[in-house]
Each structure stands twice: as structure tokens, then as C-alpha cells.
Amino acid sequence: MAGEQPETIVEEREEFMVPLTTDPNPTLRTAHFLKPSLASINQQPLFKPPSLSSPLTDFEPGEWPLKLVFTGWIDPQKNWKTWVDQMHPQHQSTWRKAGINEAIMCSTYKTRRNHDLFWGLAERWCPSTNSFIFPWGETTITLEDIIVLGGFSVIGEPVSKPLETTELMKLEENLLKLLTQLKKTLKSCHQEWMKRFMGKGSELEHIAFLFLWLSRYVFGQKFPNTIGGNLLSVAIHLARGTRLALGPAVLASIYRDLSLLKETIIASTELRMDGSDGDILSLTLQAPLRLVQVWAWERFPGLRPEPNAMNHGEPRIARWHGLKRLKIENVRMVLDSAQDCFQWRPYATTVSNWSFPKFYIEKEEWMVVDSYLDQELQSFAQCLRVCELVGIDCIELYLPHRVAMQFGIDQDLPCTVTKSHESPETAWSNYGKPIWNAKLYVPSRLFEGDVTTQYLSWWKQSTWPSQAAFTGVIRQPRSLRRSRRSLWGSTVKKEVDDNAEVPPGFLHKYNMVYPRTSESYLRSSKGKKGDNDGDVPPGFGHRSNLIHQIEKTMQNEAVPRGSEGAAEAANESDVYNTPKMNDNEGQNRSYKAVEIPGLELEARISRLERVIAELKAERLAARLTSITKQ
Incomplete structure (x- = not known):
């Protein structure tokens, strides 16, 4: 209609804002x-009293x-990279047109599974909102x-798009016949x-080639290989x-499998609490879940290896x-105390030899989405x-308005x-409705979002464990906005109440819900339980050389440092993994152990970093003054 105002994906208004x-x-x-936010539709958040307590923290994942x-997290097979290299020169232009060039190249890289990190994330997954719920956000x-x-495209035709010509349908039929023959004999x-x-x-x-990819x-398929x-x-x-x-x-x-995993963990924990010896729940995860682990490595500096x-x-x-x-x-503990060091926008920072996507711009800008837009x-x-x-x-819900700060946008009550x-x-x-x-508001890549005062107040009304449970974990001041966050930050847990409607269905700390019982994903079978020796706890993550040196200088309690141990297995059979059984990655590994008092040392290091930064700034100012006088 003439004179109709254009739709806005992002709304702009004045609000009282605070860092989260x-x-x-x-x-x-x-x-x-x-959009949509509660302010825009005049809706108030609701709160519900806690009705269940969580048994998840009563057991380690190995139990x-x-x-x-x-089946969706498998290493590149032998000669796969060779085949990719052979196909790339001839079909690169087609892959770029189809939006799969980078995704195919990604399949040639291996991501080793870190079960401890993966279970920690799965415990905090909320199926109702398809998000991770931490005390701090x-x-x-x-x-x-x-x-x-x-490297996947988010625009284009649906994956369910049918073949439209007789020629293509005949080609599909012939390949399916061949696939059936191979399945019978191979x-x-x-x-x-x-x-x-x-x-x-x-x-x-x-x-x-694309069919196998x-x-x-x-x-990933229901059955391996x-x-x-x-x-x-497709x-x-x-x-x-x-x-x-x-x-x-x-x-x-990915959302589907994380929810199935969370619900299966709850069911397995209930089995454990009921003393059902010999009952084992089996779950097949088909999604490319390595992206979840890489997501965590990008955002939690204390949990990742050196890139x-x-x-x-x-x-x-x-x-x-x-x-x-x-x-x-x-x-x-590391996940729940990561609020000061969590990287809300890791891709907006400079990485050598990596080019920013075009939506990471230096200066904020309003744009009109049309056919001419890149x-x-x-x-x-x-x-x-x-x-x-x-x-x-x-079909899964996608709710970016709940995690707006990941896009460099401020957060209001969702x-x-x-x-x-x-x-x-x-x-x-x-989903595919033209926009x-x-x-469209595109923020500066250097901007870090805040939250409204009503959001912070609402979040703090949640009922997470009290701060007394984290005695020895100290609060650090937040880094300056638009500056690089400290890699060693550690904080007191926020007191949050997860019985709020947001996240809906998150009835207690770890979302106690009754699990689905789909035969496709979840089944109970008799089996021998594994040995718990050598399971969690392993070491405490990456520590910089700076921390190690200052530890010596301050003569604090020594942190045991172990050898890296034997190389991890990387064969096809390793697709079968449990929190304990069949996990042959790092069995003979020595571990580093960091006690809670060590976090006080990190706070001192953070203060030292700020002093050094101030001294560098003063030195630079002195140099500029000297040059000006000359």
C-alpha cells in the first residue's frame, strides 16, 4: 500500500541501560x-514457583x-580431502552459486570431541527455548x-524442494537403485x-560426491556409515x-538433538536414582554437533585449547x-562463572588471515532490505x-530475540x-517470507550490547543457588565497553530464578521435564555398566604462561602439570561414545587441577593487566608529546 511504513526488524527507543x-x-x-519484546506488545513476564529440584548435579556424567x-560427528574419511581437492577446481563456481563452497571445505577438518564440555553444555540446555541457561545469562x-x-547458507530454496523435470526424477530413481544394491552387498x-x-x-x-557429503x-543418518x-x-x-x-x-x-540429549540425560539420571542396575539408555545423535563444541570454544576462552x-x-x-x-x-563451575569472560561477539574481533563477513561493519548503519542488498x-x-x-x-523454534547481545544488539525482556x-x-x-x-539495523562490530534495567531486575529475581555456594570465587570489574574482554575473568554467580516463564518450561535449575520416548532416538536395554575409574574430573582448562610465571613469583600453591598423554583415537568406530564407556580419548592423560583459591590469583592478574595498559597509554602519550615538541 502506498505510504505504508516499512517493517522494522530492529526497534529503536530510549531506555535505561546497564551492563549484564x-x-x-x-x-x-x-x-x-x-522484535518481539515485551515492551513492544505491552506484556508482563510471569513467574512460577519452583516445583521440582534437580538431580543432575548429584552425579558426574560418567555415572x-x-x-x-x-553419526553426525565423524572424522573425514580416508581420501575425502583428496576427492574434495579433485572436485573443487571443476565445480567451485557451482558450489558458490549453491552456497555450499565453504561448507564443503569445512568437512575436510577434524574436530576432536571433548565430552566433559559437551555434557556441561547439555545440562544447561532448555528445550522450551532452544537455548543454554547460565546463571549470568x-x-x-x-x-x-x-x-x-x-559455511551454510540461510537463504535460498527449502531442502524439501521437489525435483521438477522427468530427467532429474529418472536420475534420482537410477541412483536409488544403485544405493539399494550397495547396501545389500557392502x-x-x-x-x-x-x-x-x-x-x-x-x-x-x-x-x-554431494550425496555422500x-x-x-x-x-547424519540413524545408523553409522x-x-x-x-x-x-537435495x-x-x-x-x-x-x-x-x-x-x-x-x-x-542441532536443536532437536540437544533437546533429545537433555531429556535422555534426565531419564538416565532418574534410572540412576532409582537404582536400576544394568539399564542403559541409548541415543543416536545425527546432527553435526561439532559446531556446538566449536561454538563453545569460540565463546568460552577458559575452556578452549590454543587455536x-x-x-x-x-x-x-x-x-x-x-x-x-x-x-x-x-x-x-567454569561455565557458571564465565560471565565476565564470555565472548558475546567472537567473530567481530580480528583474526589473522580471516576476512569479516560484510555484516561486521565499522560504523552502525540503518539499511533497507531489498533485492539490491548484498x-x-x-x-x-x-x-x-x-x-x-x-x-x-x-521443526524447531528459532528465538534470536532472547540472545540479542550475540548480534551486537541490546537486550530487552523477550x-x-x-x-x-x-x-x-x-x-x-x-521462514522464507520475503522481507x-x-x-535493518546493523550495529558496529565493536559494539557490545547492554540490557534494560527491567531485564536485569527480572533476571535477578530467579532462584539459582545462593552466592554462599561459591565462596572463594571473586567478582571482577567488567571490562570497558568496546574493549577486549579479559581471558581470565571469574565472577560470583548471579542469583537467578529459573522458575520464570522465561525460559518457559525451565521449571528448575536444569529443566526437569519428562523425556520423550521416541523409539527412533531413545530405548532402554540391558547392559553392563562401565567402570567409573578415570572419568570426571579431568584438568581445569587452558592456563597461560603468564599465569604460570606469576604463580611462581607469588609462591602460591603449585599447580600440578601433567603430560599430554597418548594421542587420541581417530577411527570410524569412535562414533560410539558414552560419558564413560568407549571413550578412548585421553585415557592415560595426566590432568591439571586448579582449586578455587587460584581464581584469586586470576583477579590479581586482571588488575595487573589494567595497570600495564594504563602505563602503556601514558608512555604513548609521552611519546606523542615529545614528537609534537620536536
Whole structure:
């Protein structure tokens, strides 16, 4: 309609704002918020009394009667990189057109699994909001992470797009017949599929290549080492250069599997509490969950190994290729005390030989989303919209308005959004709805968002454990806005009440809900329980040489330092892993142990850092004055 105001994805208004990690005097300023917020629809948050207590912290992960199979987190197979290198020169332009070039390159890198970190994150997952709930705030893996870390496109046609010509349908039929024959005669379908097609130099090889890539590295199958016939039409479309929105489908599968894992953990804990000896719950995780671990490494400096140096042109995930996991003595404590060192915008910082996406700009700007806007900026607009993600076999809520600070946008009270329970076609039509002529606010990459005073007040009314439980963990002052955060920050836990409606369904600290009982993912079977020796606790994460040297100088209690131990296994059979059983990564490893008083040392280091920074600034000012006088 003529004269109609354009839609706004981000709303702008004046509010009293405060940093999330501290409680200083509020500042009245112009702030930006993702829709929908409670202020925009005049809705008030509701609070519910706690009704259940959590048994999760009563056990270490190694004590859960749980067996996991990771079919979506498999190392690159032998000769896979060779095949990628052979196909790349000929098909690179097609891959770029289809939006999969970087995603294919990402599949050549290996990410070693860190179970301790993975369980720590899974405990804090809330299926109702598809987010991680920590005492200091709410975070999640978003479409932005899927773009940057996975290389997947979030715009394009749906993955369910049917084949539209007789020629393509006949091609699909012939390949399905071949796949059926191979399944009957071969033990290793992935390897034999590669041997059959690699080096043939035809369009059929290209489709077969993409078919294997989708089945092994994008959408894992129910059974290990199998190829999913439902992905063949997707491979054919991609081989023809059709851009498909793989990103939302990948993220939907990650949300689905994290929720299934959380609910299975609760069920296994209940088994343990009931004393059901011999009962083991089995769960197959098909999503590319390595992206969750890399997401955590990017954002929790104290939990990650030292990143690799990147070569020019490599994808971001190359930073984490092949790195040995760190063993953490108490992952729960590190995650829950990470508020001052959590990296809300890790991709906005400079990394050598890595180019920023176009939506990380130096100066904030309002833009109009239209057909002339760059595809990367269109993708950023898609990352900010509340919607439902349509996967291969699931539909999941996507709620970026709950984690606005991850996009460099301020956080207000988020209103509750519920699943529509519509058909995949309806859900996709809403996701893919054109957003032309919408006003898009793109923040400066150097900006760090704040929260409204009402958000901070609401969050602090939650009922997390009291601060007395963390005696010895000290509060650090927040780093200056727009400056690099300390890598060694540690803080007192916020007192939060998780019985608030936000996150809805999060009825107590670890979201006690009754688990799903889908036969596809969860089954109870008789089995022998594993030995608990050597399980958690491992060591306490990465410590810099600076900390080690100052420890000696101050003559504090020595921190035992162990050898790295034997190399981790990297074969196909390692897809079967449990918190304890069959985990052959780092069995003979020595661990570092850091006690709570050691965190006081980190606070001293943080203060020393600030003093050094001030001295450097004074020295630079003196030099400039000297030059001016000359």
C-alpha cells in the first residue's frame, strides 16, 4: 500500500541501560532491540514457583547409564580431502552459486570431541527455548554461527524442494537403485561409495560426491556409515547450482538433538536414582554437533585449547582442526562463572588471515532490505528474525530475540513465543517470507550490547543457588565497553530464578521435564555398566604462561602439570561414545587441577593487566608529546 511504513526488524527507543555482568547506575540512551519484546506488545513476564529440584548435579556424567552414538560427528574419511581437492577446481563456481563452497571445505577438518564440555553444555540446555541457561545469562547457537562456523547458507530454496523435470526424477530413481544394491552387498557403504564414483569425471560423480557429503557431514543418518536416500534430491539440486537453505535445516537438527540429549540425560539420571542396575539408555545423535563444541570454544576462552593459526582462504573452523581437548576439573563451575569472560561477539574481533563477513561493519548503519542488498546482509537480516526452522525431519523454534547481545544488539525482556504446530510447508513459507523494504539495523562490530534495567531486575529475581555456594570465587570489574574482554575473568554467580516463564518450561535449575520416548532416538536395554575409574574430573582448562610465571613469583600453591598423554583415537568406530564407556580419548592423560583459591590469583592478574595498559597509554602519550615538541 502506498505510504505504508516499512517493517522494522530492529526497534529503536530510549531506555535505561546497564551492563549484564554488573549493576552500576543505569544510563539513559538510545538503544536497539530485536522484535518481539515485551515492551513492544505491552506484556508482563510471569513467574512460577519452583516445583521440582534437580538431580543432575548429584552425579558426574560418567555415572549416567547412557550410551551415545554420534553419526553426525565423524572424522573425514580416508581420501575425502583428496576427492574434495579433485572436485573443487571443476565445480567451485557451482558450489558458490549453491552456497555450499565453504561448507564443503569445512568437512575436510577434524574436530576432536571433548565430552566433559559437551555434557556441561547439555545440562544447561532448555528445550522450551532452544537455548543454554547460565546463571549470568541466556545464550545459544544461532544462524549466525551456522554461517560463520559451518559455511551454510540461510537463504535460498527449502531442502524439501521437489525435483521438477522427468530427467532429474529418472536420475534420482537410477541412483536409488544403485544405493539399494550397495547396501545389500557392502559393509562400509561410505568408503565403497567413494571408490565407485571417485575419479569418474562425470556429472554423476558430482551428484554422488554431494550425496555422500550430505549423508556423512551435514545430516547424519540413524545408523553409522549409511547414506540417506532422502537426501538424493537435495544433492541433485545442489549439483545444478540451486541455492538451498541448508543452514536452518542444520540448526533445526542441532536443536532437536540437544533437546533429545537433555531429556535422555534426565531419564538416565532418574534410572540412576532409582537404582536400576544394568539399564542403559541409548541415543543416536545425527546432527553435526561439532559446531556446538566449536561454538563453545569460540565463546568460552577458559575452556578452549590454543587455536591454530589460519592460512589465507581457510574457513573459520580451521582454527580448531585436530586440537587435543582440554580436561576440565569442574566444567559446571567454569561455565557458571564465565560471565565476565564470555565472548558475546567472537567473530567481530580480528583474526589473522580471516576476512569479516560484510555484516561486521565499522560504523552502525540503518539499511533497507531489498533485492539490491548484498546476500551476506540479507543473511544477517534472516539471522535476526524469530521463526521456525524446518529440518529434514523436524521443526524447531528459532528465538534470536532472547540472545540479542550475540548480534551486537541490546537486550530487552523477550516475549514468549510458542511453536505453531503447523505443517513443514507452512513453517517454511513463514521462514522464507520475503522481507523486502524492511528496515535493518546493523550495529558496529565493536559494539557490545547492554540490557534494560527491567531485564536485569527480572533476571535477578530467579532462584539459582545462593552466592554462599561459591565462596572463594571473586567478582571482577567488567571490562570497558568496546574493549577486549579479559581471558581470565571469574565472577560470583548471579542469583537467578529459573522458575520464570522465561525460559518457559525451565521449571528448575536444569529443566526437569519428562523425556520423550521416541523409539527412533531413545530405548532402554540391558547392559553392563562401565567402570567409573578415570572419568570426571579431568584438568581445569587452558592456563597461560603468564599465569604460570606469576604463580611462581607469588609462591602460591603449585599447580600440578601433567603430560599430554597418548594421542587420541581417530577411527570410524569412535562414533560410539558414552560419558564413560568407549571413550578412548585421553585415557592415560595426566590432568591439571586448579582449586578455587587460584581464581584469586586470576583477579590479581586482571588488575595487573589494567595497570600495564594504563602505563602503556601514558608512555604513548609521552611519546606523542615529545614528537609534537620536536
